[in-house]
Amino acid sequence: MFLSRLHLRNYRNFAEQVVEFPPQGAALVGDNGQGKTNLLEAIYYLEIFRSFRGAPDEQLVRFGEEVFRAEARLSDGLGGDRTVSAAFDRRARKKKVALNGAEPERLGDALGQVGAVIFSPSDVEIVAGGPGGRRRFLDIVLSLAQPGYLSAVQRYRQALFQRNTLLRKGSSRALVEVWDAGLVLAGSRVIAARQRWVAARADSFAAHYERVAGGQPGRLGYAPSAPEMAEAQGEAQVQEAFRGALARAADREQRRGMTLVGPHRDDLRFTTLSADGAVLELRTYGSGGQQRTGAIALRMVEAETIHEARGRQPLILLDDVFAELDPGRSQRIIDWIETEDGGQVILTSPKPTDFHVRGDTLPRWGIRDGVILQD
Numbered sequence: 001m002f003l004s005r006l007h008l009r010n011y012r013n014f015a016e017q018v019v020e021f022p023p024q025g026a027a028l029v030g031d032n033g034q035g036k037t038n039l040l041e042a043i044y045y046l047e048i049f050r051s052f053r054g055a056p057d058e059q060l061v062r063f064g065e066e067v068f069r070a071e072a073r074l075s076d077g078l079g080g081d082r083t084v085s086a087a088f089d090r091r092a093r094k095k096k097v098a099l100n101g102a103e104p105e106r107l108g109d110a111l112g113q114v115g116a117v118i119f120s121p122s123d124v125e126i127v128a129g130g131p132g133g134r135r136r137f138l139d140i141v142l143s144l145a146q147p148g149y150l151s152a153v154q155r156y157r158q159a160l161f162q163r164n165t166l167l168r169k170g171s172s173r174a175l176v177e178v179w180d181a182g183l184v185l186a187g188s189r190v191i192a193a194r195q196r197w198v199a200a201r202a203d204s205f206a207a208h209y210e211r212v213a214g215g216q217p218g219r220l221g222y223a224p225s226a227p228e229m230a231e232a233q234g235e236a237q238v239q240e241a242f243r244g245a246l247a248r249a250a251d252r253e254q255r256r257g258m259t260l261v262g263p264h265r266d267d268l269r270f271t272t273l274s275a276d277g278a279v280l281e282l283r284t285y286g287s288g289g290q291q292r293t294g295a296i297a298l299r300m301v302e303a304e305t306i307h308e309a310r311g312r313q314p315l316i317l318l319d320d321v322f323a324e325l326d327p328g329r330s331q332r333i334i335d336w337i338e339t340e341d342g343g344q345v346i347l348t349s350p351k352p353t354d355f356h357v358r359g360d361t362l363p364r365w366g367i368r369d370g371v372i373l374q375d
């Protein structure tokens with residue numbers, strides 16, 4: 001399956017745009033502010049039904065318009081086609097998603113149809129920013145790759161909200177505890193899935209980091225909200241550890257008026273080693289380039305995850321990724337794309353000199369003021 005056609009109407013600065021993509025992909029070159037990121041954002045919107053930039057749907061509607069619509073056609077090259085579409089009405093604040101023209105029962109059923117991974121300059125925030133961004137990363141990847149994960153997150157949020165409301169009001173322990181069973185059940189599912197994913201991907205992350213960084217080591221680790229959860233293996237043990245951690249935190253929770261342990265306080269840890277062997281957090285001690293390398297290695301393991309979950313090469317979207325990297329690192333990312341034997345790649349850059357991916361097999365298109373210029 002590859003993205004063979006994209007149709008945008010009133011999405012950001014695109015009025016009406018139809019693009020036909022070849023199986024190998026395309027390279028888009030255009031000045032700043034012409035719509036390069038908007039185009040990749042629209043494609044990825046059809047993967048997760050929201051902006052990867054975190055923009056609310058209202059902002060995606062073209063200025064002065066009411067409704068945006070985006071539709072992707074995915075083809076297997078043998079005449080088998082599927083479509084995925086999304087529309088948002090700003091006035092009614094209503095989002096509509098369809099697979100082959102039919103609305104799925106739940107939005108969650110439609111996630112991940114495109115099978116894409118997006119690399120963007122803002123990814124560095126996953127490594128360098130606060131833990132919320134790292135949890136969001138985990139939630140998106142695991143929602144795309146694991147059936148049941150998203151609904152566990154939603155059940156957890158529900159229980160957490162109720163429990164926090166009671167704690168904030170200073171309700172009695174007995175009332176608060178009513179929510180503990182649901183919190184632990186849904187939360188342990190989330191924690192165990194995150195833990196398993198990090199454990200399964202840690203070696204691969206280290207290998208990608210080391211290769212892109214030209215030999216410097218990099219590690220990915222899971223940092224749960226309470227120490228007992230670090231030792232727990234599998235969902236049953238996590239449940240026990242979670243209950244223990246809640247019991248231990250009960251007095252503090254009453255004082256602070258909020259739930260203090262659980263997956264809403266999880267984190268990921270990115271580390272490297274200093275010249276004398278000390279473990280350094282990339283978040284606090286990493287250079288800009290090292291943090292960027294961590295984010296790229298993370299996207300690479302995400303690509304592997306999507307590949308396994310979908311059983312095919314993901315569509316790789318590269319938004320101006322070479323901008324802040326030294327030539328060695330850029331080349332090693334290109335090498336990685338070459339080894340992704342033949343999956344589709346759509347990349348953007350303001351500089352025509354940036355494209356050395358796949359020799360010259362990718363067609364080069366221009367983009368100006370929300371219009372794609374194909375020759």
Ligand SMILES: Nc1ncnc2c1ncn2[C@@H]1O[C@H](COP(=O)(O)OP(=O)(O)OP(=O)(O)O)[C@@H](O)[C@H]1O
Binds near residue numbers: 013034035037
């Ligand atoms: N809802 C909207 N309606 C119309 N135009 C919009 C909307 N949202 C953003 N834009 C316009 O889209 C343009 C930005 O597009 P985009 O972020 O895709 O640029 P870019 O080509 O990636 O540039 P850069 O090289 O700087 O990253 C801006 O000119 C902005 O005004």
Ligand SMILES: [Mg+2]
Binds near residue numbers: 036037038319320
């Ligand atoms: Mg951009």
